[in-house]
Amino acid sequence: MTRRTGIALVAFLAAGITAPALGAGQRSSGLSSLPATGTVDPRFLSYNIEMAEVTGGNFWKPYSAPPAGGPKAYRGPIDLDSAKLRHLAAALAPAYVRYSGTWANATWFADAEAAPAKAPAGFDTVLTRQQWRSAVSFAKASDAKIVTSFASSLGTRDAAGVWQTDTAARWLAYTRQIGGTIAAAEFVNEPSVIQLTQPPKGYTPEDYRRDYARFVGWIRKASPQTLIVAPGTAELAEPARSIMRKSQTVWENEQLLALDSPKPDVFSFHFYSAISLRCGGAMMGSALAKATSPALLDSVDAAIALVTHDRDRLAPGKPIWNTESAEGACGGNPWAATFADSFRFVDTLGRSARQGVRVFMHNTLAASDYALLDEKDFSPRPNYWAAVLWKRTMGTTVLAPPVTPSPEFRVYAHCLPGKKGGVGLAAVNVGDTPQEIAVGPRAQAWVLTAPAIDSKALSVNGQAPSLATNGSLAGLDAVPVAGSLTVPGKGIVFVAVAGAGNRACR
Structure with a gap:
């Protein structure tokens, strides 16, 4: 031997x-x-840091927390200056870091060192200069290019309900002032679930396409190097996909992007293979016993096929990005933090790359059960180690x-x-x-x-x-x-x- x-x-x-x-x-x-x-992007495997983490805000609370008050609870801002967090994120380089999520749809940027404690009318929260400096600094230290989305709540609109650029312009100008760059941007987060964007009463798909066109016209001039990412629809595996469409208004890709809409640089979607127990997942079949089933692992295929079909009609030739994905929507199931989810995680990376998805952004880096890192002390979870080994062994071809x-x-x-x-x-x-x-x-x-x-x-x-x-x-x-x-x-x-x-x- x-x-x-x-x-x-x-x-x-x-x-x-x-x-x-x-x-x-x-x-x-x-x-x-x-x-x-x-081929895939050199930053294929990337991650999200929710805007609710950056500013502090309501996010999915631990399963151990008392159920009273609903599935979300306030959490303070994440420490993006943490040396431990930066070391762990750097091991995933190169990557994109997406600062977005539902919280971003109503976040107001305070362009002054002394930020008000409360956001103006029409917004829910304040993003301070210091918080954004830490976010930009974190991205640089971790070799992660910034992807984000902009506020769309009532505070961003004129009396007629038309989206205005001033809030976004102040934030973009400060980003440039501190040496930051927005590599790619969505207009808003998940416009397919339009009520989450806090639109004006009576808002229609036509209104959205008008505002999206205004956003594209503005950012093409204000930040020509920024990739425009759209439409960002939220996709789910069955039966959750059908149940969601029966219980609330969901706009499809062709309602968000018409043939005459400005073409994005990237055609995007989000995908979750399940709904967590926080949001009724047990009634939709979420269970540990199914976490490694071939049917669950295969469920992303239908979403990729639908998105590819719509991309070919609405933005032919543009790369497809999955800008938000994890085990289960609503913070993930309890087993999302365990080895059980690593099978889905690695398999989804492989299946996505094989089917033409150029970028895959895991949700999240360090918040809730589906995070790569424990939110309290940033201890790596099984999916983090799988992500590191993917980076080391799986190249762009x-x-x-x-x-x-x-x-x-x-x-x-x-x-x-x-x-x-x-x-x-x-x-x-x-x-x-x-x-x-x-x-x-x-x-x-x-x-x-x-x-x-x-x-x-x-x-x-x-x-x-x-x-x-x-x-x-x-x-x-x-x-x-x-x-x-x-x-x-x-x-x-x-x-x-x-x-x-x-x-x-x-």
Whole structure:
């Protein structure tokens, strides 16, 4: 036994995984011939920081909190100056950080160092200069380009209910003054659920398209480098999608963007695979037992197909971005913070990239159950470590995935970042039966397991990953493998095959 194979064997036994048989390294992996099928943005995997976090505001409260008063509660502003938060975010670079959410629809920017305690009439909250300086500084420190949306509540409108640019213009001017840049912007957050934008009484799709056109005309002149992102519709998996449309007014893409509307630079949508228990998710089938089901994992496909169809009609040729997505709407289910959701998370990244989504923004970085980090102390959750390993192994060129024997076993392939000819793999096994993937004569692997499906504790190759005192990430050492790799039942694996010799990756 060679020393290298011995190290791999020890590490894999520690993780409860079968090591490859000796001599298996002579087997061909087939990775060299996988064709390219598309590309994603270098900042493909990105994240949201809700405007309610920046200013302090009402957001989804913990399940442990008393139910009285509804599903939301006030929380103070997030500490965007935290060294720990910045170190953890920097490990996800390059990325986009989206400062938006429902709270942004009625946020007033106080363009003075002494901000009033209360927002003017027609707004719900105040964004101070100091808060925005921290947000811009955080983005720079984390190599995250800023994406945002603008206020649309009654305070932004004239007597006739027409949206005015003055509030947005003051905020944009101050951003430029402090050295910030808005890389991309939506007019408002989720205009498909129009009541959340706090529009005037009797507001119609025609009124919205008029205001959207005013926004486009203004920002094209005021900030020509800013990408216009639209329409930003909220999509849900069934049955939640149909239930939402029966219970409230929902405007579809063609109502928000007409053929004669100004064309956006990016065609966008939001997607949640479930509704959390906070908002009646139990009646719509949300359950831990379904968190790793192939049907739930596949549910994003219908949303991507619909959005792609509408993009082709309304903004042909424009890239598709999912600017807000997570396990469940309304803050996520309790298991969104556990290993159970990592299967959906990794699979959705792979499925989205394979189907032409150029950017995927997870909601959120550090607020509520679906966050990558715990909101109290920024401790990384399982999805955070999966995100880090995705960044390290899955590059911008998407490859045709290797064929797998079961819908419970999904493998995605991209070119390996920084290695010409290299291939990165992300494998998700939601079944109980171990599965094998061929990796060629030499590869490195990271095997993610947990003591229980709903555990917040995660092991990578048998070790607990962590943030070291110097700000670096620890416990993420790869193990060398050769030939084939056994992916355990209810396990996730990332693989880097630097010497794959893939022609599409050169």
